[in-house]
Amino acid sequence: MTTSTTRQPIHTSPINLTFLGTASAQPSSTRNHSALTLRLGSDAWLFDCGEATQHQIQKSAVKMGRIEKIFITHTHGDHIFGLLPLMAACLNGAGGTVDGADDPRTQVNLNDSPMEIYGPLGTRAYIRNGLIYTHTLLGRPYVVHELRFPGDPQDGDFTHLPPHRSESPNGRNIPLKTDLNDTGTWRNIYSDNVLSVSAAPILHSVPCVGYVVNEASVPGKIDPTKYIPDIKRTKTPMSVMRRLQEGEDVELSDGTVLSGPPRRPGRKIVVLGDTYDPSPVASLAQGADLLVHEATNAHLPGIDPATKETDTYESVQERAISRGHSTPQMAGKFATLIDAKKLILNHFSARYPGDDDVNEEARKIMEGIRDMASFEYDGPVLCARDLMSEDVVLQQDNR
Template identity: 60%
Template structure:
């Protein structure tokens, strides 16, 4: 059986705290390391952990919010022995043997390639090894807008991976492991107008006599089925943060370990920031309006997909993570323990399996797993 180990390098949402770093998770597979998200400070977290920088072979970015990607460029430079310089002074990489080694693979949504390329270009970062960026494309994604920028000397051409029936099946696959993805929902406080190009939709609407009023549905990210059977899909995003993970149900069924965000919780007896009118339902609606989940929402989804174990992650900076119940080193903060136990209790009311609240540097082995999804 393959050895699979999970190490949390960062478990905070939005802002880091003195006990939680920005989002990142390391998956160790028979010696190799795959990172899922790479928030600011991830390489510092790696140095404090048992994860080996030189073992990192793949990085999967769930979405391009800063708390999930701001650490990618520094990590890329460290992993590939980067140095400052002038790119126009760099030698021909094929003459230096830079492509003799296997490239570091980066997977992410549209925009990931542009982020990496522009960041390396304008910081004049030279790399001693190759990398490649594969993008998971949505039907409404605009064509690549960075073709005018020169490819970095260490960059290899990446794939543009298209959806198949609403998911990206097996974006990576080898004889032992596979990785699949789906565009789960992560909303913002209010829709940002003007983010869809009417030219993409209006011809289809006029051709089938569909009222132009459905543009509002498309703007909200909903799908519209036309009279000829064509389905138009409004803008959506691939995200790890979520208020509705339902599109990924098929991939998550019977998961050995389900890792789900639980950004906000209603803890009136513990959390001093609790508002007088707060209730469980009020906090849930507030979380949803910001594209996030509560422990109860995470637990209900875990029950729905028959997960064997639930790990709650991506906590508000209000919830400290410096209590380790497995050791007696240092001085455990009883307040942190009480908060995490209360959060776990909220979830336990909706899920019968084991529940763990993640903290930075927590690590555990995954048992009886066959595919990583």
């Protein structure tokens, strides 16, 4: 488990999710390759990094310099081809070789706080090979932690090349927990005093990961009128309300003990990679405030003019599964299974335009896709478009 320095609480602010790219396989004129960010207070975490992600960041409210962690779901190109240029941009990269050992571009302090990158086997090798063979120099360090599946080699870097000069030696190979008490998950691969990240394999055509971000418990809602009479009677400073708000017990001068409201669960955000069956992550994802689930293919007769006459709902689903993907109905079923509060559909085929905010035909198509998910799930459903931004607000009735 990686533990950072103390983070300021974020429960008084929304966690913001910004979709930088919502396409599958091929980008279109209205959808970029896969990437999304979580903005957590002043920091940003990136999930996947398809081609041209840094261009999308420049169009958004996300600040490049705020990206401190990157989580890769799988190593298909549409989810990772933008990673190296983004690293170069974030870590003061420079091109070209340097001969002098004293050149300042070669002097990277590996003890500085690194950019942390998480992903399946091959993530470290891809980054190392790409940086070395493109002669890319970085001015700040990075570290790669790999989530190793049971069939993976549990040691080594999956490449013969030595570490890049900016690569921290503290990268971990994290084995999947397979004991009786914790079957098939990577729990708390990152944790601090406010946030933690766990993960589990999900089924795709290649090894793929679903990530679950958990906020630590937050103060309960306090009713001041419950405490003020006793506080005033004992002439206790009103500042004691801050301790009560945190759920503490406070003993007053006359022996009266006041108990603060119980703390409530924080927010839970589930970000899935490509999948035709995410059930292995279900136990971690239970009760999610927000689920991001792919919906690559849909059967939309009478709505999508490109619908094949020979297709049926069953044939489209069968074809999606054969390619490792899901339909909106499959996403809706999983949202129902984990009792999610909100579902956002993502990772759409290039045939589905992403300008439904201004294009009437696109609006009808995306409404049709949303309705298909709603047939299986009775909570709110949104269809992601590039640069769409959604706040995850702490609910009073958070489960």
